[in-house]
Amino acid sequence: MSANLEKAFHNEPAAKIKSKKESSIYRFFANLFRSWTGTLGFIIILGLLFISIFGPWITPYDPLYADFSKKLLPPMTDGHLLGTDQLGRDILSRIIVGARVSVIIGVLTVVIAGIFGTVVGIISGYFRGWVDVVLMRIVDVQLSFPFILLVLVINAIIGAGLRNIIISLAIGGWVIFARMIRSEVLALREKEFITACVATGVSRFEILFRHILPNLFTPLIILASLQIGTFIIAEASVSFLGFGVQPPEPAWGNMLNEGKDYIFSSWWLITFPGIAIIIAALGVNLFGDWLRDTLDPELKGE
Amino acid sequence: MKQKVLLSVNNLKKYYDIPQGLFKEKIIVKAVDDISFTITKGETFALVGESGCGKSTTGRTILKLTEPTGGRIIFDGNDIAALPYKKMRTLRNRMQMVFQDPYASLNPKKTVREILTEPLRVHKKFDHDTRLKKVKSMLEIVGLSEYHLDRYPHEFSGGQRQRIGIARAVILQPDFIIADEPVSALDVSVQSQVINLMLELQKEFELTYLFISHDLSVIQHMTDRVAVMYLGKIVEIAKTEDLFTNPKHPYTKALLSAVPITHPKEKKERIILKGDVPSPANPPSGCTFHPRCPAALDICKTQAPKTSEHGNSHSVSCHLYNKIEEEIPHAISHS
Numbered sequence: 001m002s003a004n005l006e007k008a009f010h011n012e013p014a015a016k017i018k019s020k021k022e023s024s025i026y027r028f029f030a031n032l033f034r035s036w037t038g039t040l041g042f043i044i045i046l047g048l049l050f051i052s053i054f055g056p057w058i059t060p061y062d063p064l065y066a067d068f069s070k071k072l073l074p075p076m077t078d079g080h081l082l083g084t085d086q087l088g089r090d091i092l093s094r095i096i097v098g099a100r101v102s103v104i105i106g107v108l109t110v111v112i113a114g115i116f117g118t119v120v121g122i123i124s125g126y127f128r129g130w131v132d133v134v135l136m137r138i139v140d141v142q143l144s145f146p147f148i149l150l151v152l153v154i155n156a157i158i159g160a161g162l163r164n165i166i167i168s169l170a171i172g173g174w175v176i177f178a179r180m181i182r183s184e185v186l187a188l189r190e191k192e193f194i195t196a197c198v199a200t201g202v203s204r205f206e207i208l209f210r211h212i213l214p215n216l217f218t219p220l221i222i223l224a225s226l227q228i229g230t231f232i233i234a235e236a237s238v239s240f241l242g243f244g245v246q247p248p249e250p251a252w253g254n255m256l257n258e259g260k261d262y263i264f265s266s267w268w269l270i271t272f273p274g275i276a277i278i279i280a281a282l283g284v285n286l287f288g289d290w291l292r293d294t295l296d297p298e299l300k301g302e
Numbered sequence: 303m304k305q306k307v308l309l310s311v312n313n314l315k316k317y318y319d320i321p322q323g324l325f326k327e328k329i330i331v332k333a334v335d336d337i338s339f340t341i342t343k344g345e346t347f348a349l350v351g352e353s354g355c356g357k358s359t360t361g362r363t364i365l366k367l368t369e370p371t372g373g374r375i376i377f378d379g380n381d382i383a384a385l386p387y388k389k390m391r392t393l394r395n396r397m398q399m400v401f402q403d404p405y406a407s408l409n410p411k412k413t414v415r416e417i418l419t420e421p422l423r424v425h426k427k428f429d430h431d432t433r434l435k436k437v438k439s440m441l442e443i444v445g446l447s448e449y450h451l452d453r454y455p456h457e458f459s460g461g462q463r464q465r466i467g468i469a470r471a472v473i474l475q476p477d478f479i480i481a482d483e484p485v486s487a488l489d490v491s492v493q494s495q496v497i498n499l500m501l502e503l504q505k506e507f508e509l510t511y512l513f514i515s516h517d518l519s520v521i522q523h524m525t526d527r528v529a530v531m532y533l534g535k536i537v538e539i540a541k542t543e544d545l546f547t548n549p550k551h552p553y554t555k556a557l558l559s560a561v562p563i564t565h566p567k568e569k570k571e572r573i574i575l576k577g578d579v580p581s582p583a584n585p586p587s588g589c590t591f592h593p594r595c596p597a598a599l600d601i602c603k604t605q606a607p608k609t610s611e612h613g614n615s616h617s618v619s620c621h622l623y624n625k626i627e628e629e630i631p632h633a634i635s636h637s
Binding site for chain 1: 392398402409412424
């Protein structure tokens with residue numbers, strides 16, 4: 001090596017070698033705890049996950065057990081923290097068990113809609129041409145329908161139930177993913193590092209999977225976390241309208257539906273599931289907002 | 303001494319269509335308009351010109367990063383312009399590129415290890431262990447070191463990033479590297495380091511460079527021959543020394559007069575051109591330089607000049623030199 005190169009070499013500051021994984025997890029939490037909204041969202045999500053996994057074991061009562069002698073008990077009476085409903089079932093237990101429905105639907109719909117939307121978005125954005133035109137017109141047509149209306153129509157066709165509501169919500173929700181991923185891919189494919197890949201001789205397939213896909217991860221995570229909240233609310237709306245999870249199986253949406261007849265006499269029937277929905281959606285959104293704020297600057301190159 | 307021609311570009315054209323809406327005629331921008339030059343093995347050939355004159359487009363078209371509109375690009379016997387995508391891919395291990403912006407040309411999600419292994423992997427060179435060894439030694443050669451392997455591009459400075467970019471281009475040991483303004487995004491103090499690195503790599507790996515730049519001092523320092531571009535056309539090609547001491551085209555003269563003087567007592571006549579560079583979408587008639595040329599003749603407005611040779615492989619596209627050579631150069635220097 002020549003003198004010049006040697007000099008350049010020794011100018012480098014000595015670097016500490018840190019374990020990559022350790023430092024990135026540490027940075028994640030250090031960053032998270034700096035924002036109280038993000039922390040709050042994170043805690044709510046953790047709580048939600050805990051309840052939906054261990055729900056059946058931590059409920060104070062059987063959520064399906066009806067005791068007519070104890071119907072419509074107000075909160076804090078007779079050992080029922082949040083009261084009982086019109087059939088004498090414990091509301092707290094039903095909310096805890098209902099959390100699982102919301103989480104399953106929120107996560108599964110996002111996964112299904114996300115995968116489908118991402119595939120469509122990538123095909124559209126990367127290959128362009130007439131495929132892009134056709135796919136995006138389909139997206140346009142679908143976006144011109146109100147989301148809830150579309151979901152209800154699909155549900156009316158394929159029927160109610162947990163599986164069908166996931167299908168209908170995914171069909172209603174994939175377009176947002178397709179649109180966003182397409183625009184992201186369009187921006188990425190013009191980036192100079194992609195041109196550099198072409199110049200190196202990387203195949204189109206490899207450019208897509210090794211270079212474009214990893215760069216889509218961040219926007220996907222952000223959109224997915226924000227969409228979970230939307231889907232939880234949508235599920236509640238659809239269940240409220242009677243298309244979702246069928247009684248007596250508890251879900252926050254159908255608890256609202258059953259409770260609405262008693263809104264003037266027994267407010268707790270509708271209030272507590274409503275609060276549960278708000279907290280879940282809020283938590284997911286707070287966390288999603290924080291994620292976007294933290295990850296987006298990194299997205300822009302640095 | 304006749305050396306082997308590595309790359310010859312013949313009548314290369316790259317036009318861009320700009321649609322103006324449904325009922326208007328589309329505008330054709332002639333980014334590169336009918337240029338020809340050859341590069342012999344081992345030399346450093348420079349393309350110089352103002353921004354927007356088509357020098358980067360030329361570089362990208364030669365590597366087929368954009369499709370040429372017309373003309374032939376012959377690289378060691380292969381006509382690149384006609385080569386299908388897949389065959390071109392295999393040829394790419396012999397021709398590489400260093401990009402202008404070291405902040406944009408490295409994938410932010412990839413470590414240095416992945417960035418440098420990729421060219422070897424793509425072209426199926428060596429086994430896994432040998433690749434790693436190659437990557438490590440390449441890092442050392444460009445002045446980085448082994449502990450940088452698992453870092454991401456954003457952890458490096460601009461100069462270091464450009465070293466990574468250069469390492470990526472050189473690791474396949476190509477014959478030919480196009481360097482598209484490799485130092486213009488860098489700090490002046492880092493520029494010289496990177497240029498010296500490129501010169502050393504050239505010696506070590508017998509590289510041929512096409513060096514695209516607008517920085518005349520860099521060009522004077524490191525290139526063997528220069529082509530001056532103006533509005534998508536090459537107006538003058540000469541040996542670097544020849545061009546700097548004896549520029550012929552009025553545009554070249556103006557360009558050289560813009561180089562800052564190196565000594566305060568040095569006297570220099572500054573040729574200031576009138577107006578701006580015209581839009582390549584609507585270039586002037588005849589010689590595209592005529593509206594700004596201090597020595598324009600009547601013929602310049604109507605006829606595009608032919609390229610003429612003036613000894614020592616010095617060629618100029620200017621009407622002034624198509625006539626009797628002796629009179630007119632004299633005329634320009636006083637105009």
